[in-house]
Amino acid sequence: MTNQSSRAGLKLTDILVTIVIAAVFGVVYKIWGPTYDLMKPFGFQAEQLIYGMWFIAGTFAFLIIRKPGIAILAEVAAATVSAFLGSEWGISTLVYGFIQGLGAEIIFMLFLYRSANLFTVSLAAAGAAAASLVLDFSYGYIESLSAWNYTLLIGFRLLGSIVIAGIVAYYLAKALELTGVTKSLRPASKDDYEAL
Amino acid sequence: MQFMIQHVETWLHRVNPALKLILFTLFFVAVIFIHNPNVLLYVTCGTMLMLFWSGHPWKRVLLYASPFILVFISTSTGMMFFGEGKITWLKYGLIHITQESFYRGLHLGLRALSLAAIGLLFGLTTRPVNLFYSLMQQLKLPPKYAYSFLAAMRMVPILIEEFQTLRHALKIRGTKRQGRFPNIYKTIKRYSIPLLAQSIRRAQRIAVAMEAKGFTNDSKRTYYYRIGYSLVDIWFSVYFVILFVLAYELGAWFPFVGITDVR
Numbered sequence: 001m002t003n004q005s006s007r008a009g010l011k012l013t014d015i016l017v018t019i020v021i022a023a024v025f026g027v028v029y030k031i032w033g034p035t036y037d038l039m040k041p042f043g044f045q046a047e048q049l050i051y052g053m054w055f056i057a058g059t060f061a062f063l064i065i066r067k068p069g070i071a072i073l074a075e076v077a078a079a080t081v082s083a084f085l086g087s088e089w090g091i092s093t094l095v096y097g098f099i100q101g102l103g104a105e106i107i108f109m110l111f112l113y114r115s116a117n118l119f120t121v122s123l124a125a126a127g128a129a130a131a132s133l134v135l136d137f138s139y140g141y142i143e144s145l146s147a148w149n150y151t152l153l154i155g156f157r158l159l160g161s162i163v164i165a166g167i168v169a170y171y172l173a174k175a176l177e178l179t180g181v182t183k184s185l186r187p188a189s190k191d192d193y194e195a196l
Numbered sequence: 197m198q199f200m201i202q203h204v205e206t207w208l209h210r211v212n213p214a215l216k217l218i219l220f221t222l223f224f225v226a227v228i229f230i231h232n233p234n235v236l237l238y239v240t241c242g243t244m245l246m247l248f249w250s251g252h253p254w255k256r257v258l259l260y261a262s263p264f265i266l267v268f269i270s271t272s273t274g275m276m277f278f279g280e281g282k283i284t285w286l287k288y289g290l291i292h293i294t295q296e297s298f299y300r301g302l303h304l305g306l307r308a309l310s311l312a313a314i315g316l317l318f319g320l321t322t323r324p325v326n327l328f329y330s331l332m333q334q335l336k337l338p339p340k341y342a343y344s345f346l347a348a349m350r351m352v353p354i355l356i357e358e359f360q361t362l363r364h365a366l367k368i369r370g371t372k373r374q375g376r377f378p379n380i381y382k383t384i385k386r387y388s389i390p391l392l393a394q395s396i397r398r399a400q401r402i403a404v405a406m407e408a409k410g411f412t413n414d415s416k417r418t419y420y421y422r423i424g425y426s427l428v429d430i431w432f433s434v435y436f437v438i439l440f441v442l443a444y445e446l447g448a449w450f451p452f453v454g455i456t457d458v459r
Contacts, residue, residue: 012340012412013403019348020399024391027355034263040270064396077345081352083315084324088263089308090315091220138228139307141275141300141459146292149278168381175385179393184400 010069017185018061018070019077025057026081033088045152052161054096055128058104059121059165063173064182068105068113071124075101092139096132103131104165122166129161204251206321211432212425213327214334219436220314226440227310231457233303235447240310242439247313250320257320264312272305300458324349330423343411347402351395358391 010018032053039047061074079097083090107127111120133154136142142150176182230236247257279301281294328346331337366386406412 010340012344012407013400015340016344016347016403016406017396017399019344020351020395021392023348023352024355024388024395027352027359028388034266037263037266037270040274045274073341077348080345081348084319084349085352086260086316086319088267088312090312091224091318092308092311093315095221095224140304141279144280144297144300144459145275146278146280149274168384171381172385172388175389176392179389181393181396185396 010067010073013185014065014067014070015073018065018074021061021064022057022074022077023081025060025074026078026085029054029057029078029082030085033082037088045149045156048153048156049160050164051132051157052125052129052164052166055100055104055125055132055161055165056169058101058128059124060169060173062104062108062124063116063121063169064176065185066113066116068109071104071108072098072101075104075128096135099131099135100128103128106131118167118170121170122162125161125165125169126158128165129157133157203253203320206249206251207428207431208246208249208317208321209251209323210426210428211321212334212423212429213322213330215425215429216318216322216432217327217331219433220318223314223436224311227307230307231303231459232447233299233306233453233455233458234451235443236303236306236310237452238443238446239439240306240313242443243310243313243317246317246435247320250317252320257316260316260320261313264309267308267312268305271308272301274301275304276301296455296458299453299455303458326421326423329419329421333419333423339417340412343406344403347406348399351398354398355391355395358394359387362387362390 032050036047036050039050055075057078058071058075062071075097076094079093083093089096104124104127107120107124133142142153145153173182227236227239230239247261250257276293276298277291279294279297281292281296281298281300283295284292285295285298286293325346328337328342332339332342371386
């Protein structure tokens with residue numbers, strides 16, 4: 001049943017719910033900007049620990065609607081919302097959003113969109129971080145930072161994204177499931193049939 | 197949100213939004229390939245110049261542009277203090293400023309500045325409705341995506357209002373923020389779960405209504421707003437071509453610093 005609906009592409013409900021979830025995080029992303037910038041001048045890459053917040057829309061949306069394309073759509077939508085709210089990074093927000101969503105999407109795709117446990121989600125968060133680092137290499141000349149600084153940057157970013165976009169996203173999704181709003185979004189599972 | 201504020205309509209508002217988006221994305225790619233700080237400085241100036249045509253009063257433009265200073269400082273200092281280089285200017289503990297890293301930092305700051313300016317320009321001169329109509333008509337974006345985006349945009353003000361209500365409700369019940377790290381998760385949860393749950397419920401209701409009204413049938417639909425190309429689009433593209441050519445020439449003939457490649 002799940003396969004049939006995913007083969008037909010995303011339904012309007014899926015798309016709208018994803019974009020609305022992304023909009024919530026888009027507002028968060030906008031607030032996150034100044035926080036990040038204020039942590040930056042300390043220089044010890046401390047800001048990288050909170051960078052992971054910008055990957056949460058993709059992983060979280062996938063945990064709610066487990067279909068192909070959701071992670072990437074959510075990241076692009078969240079980036080768009082924060083850009084329209086007047087993001088300080090301007091047009092790069094959109095490019096980064098797309099790349100980060102792609103990073104998470106690839107990991108979910110490797111698991112054939114079947115797995116949504118803590119490990120997969122953390123891996124997807126790390127995937128988004130890796131994708132953002134790839135773009136940063138060409139955008140931010142990371143390789144010409146001194147070695148210790150550069151190692152801290154990569155380490156902190158990966159760690160921060162696994163904690164925020166992986167673990168926090170996972171438990172937030174669990175908490176949201178308790179409210180019952182996700183039930184109508186997912187097609188009836190095997191357990192449901194067995195219960196009948 | 198900018199599109200609700202009164203402003204004068206300029207020629208930049210009449211540029212096809214899809215074309216503007218594509219050009220600005222190309223601008224991002226082009227800026228990544230500029231390694232000469234002199235050229236980049238001229239590109240940044242040329243981009244900032246366009247803000248004069250935003251149609252908004254200059255005081256408002258300055259207000260929106262004020263975070264750029266923070267972005268410039270935060271982007272450039274990291275590289276200035278900790279970048280690699282041979283000619284040392286200052287060494288203090290871990291901080292090691294070299295000539296190379298200083299200019300590289302400056303270059304990164306300019307990069308962020310030019311992209312921030314172009315992003316602001318896009319935000320100030322593009323109406324979201326026109327953008328999504330244009331994406332549907334010129335770039336064949338399926339209507340279900342475009343209309344979902346538009347519906348979600350409308351929900352952002354509601355979302356902010358709900359956030360305020362939630363904040364007041366928590367305050368009146370005496371929920372104190374207990375600071376410290378482990379409670380950050382609690383705070384995030386306290387705010388995000390009700391906001392998300394409400395938004396998802398609302399989104400589902402709207403989606404049902406939209407499906408009933410035929411927003412999903414892709415075949416042969418008509419549009420309330422017809423968006424096409426005009427002469428302004430040519431001027432706009434030409435401006436960017438001239439901007440980059442001029443920046444390269446000026447950067448070569450009238451440099452500010454003696455460095456031509458910051459890598």
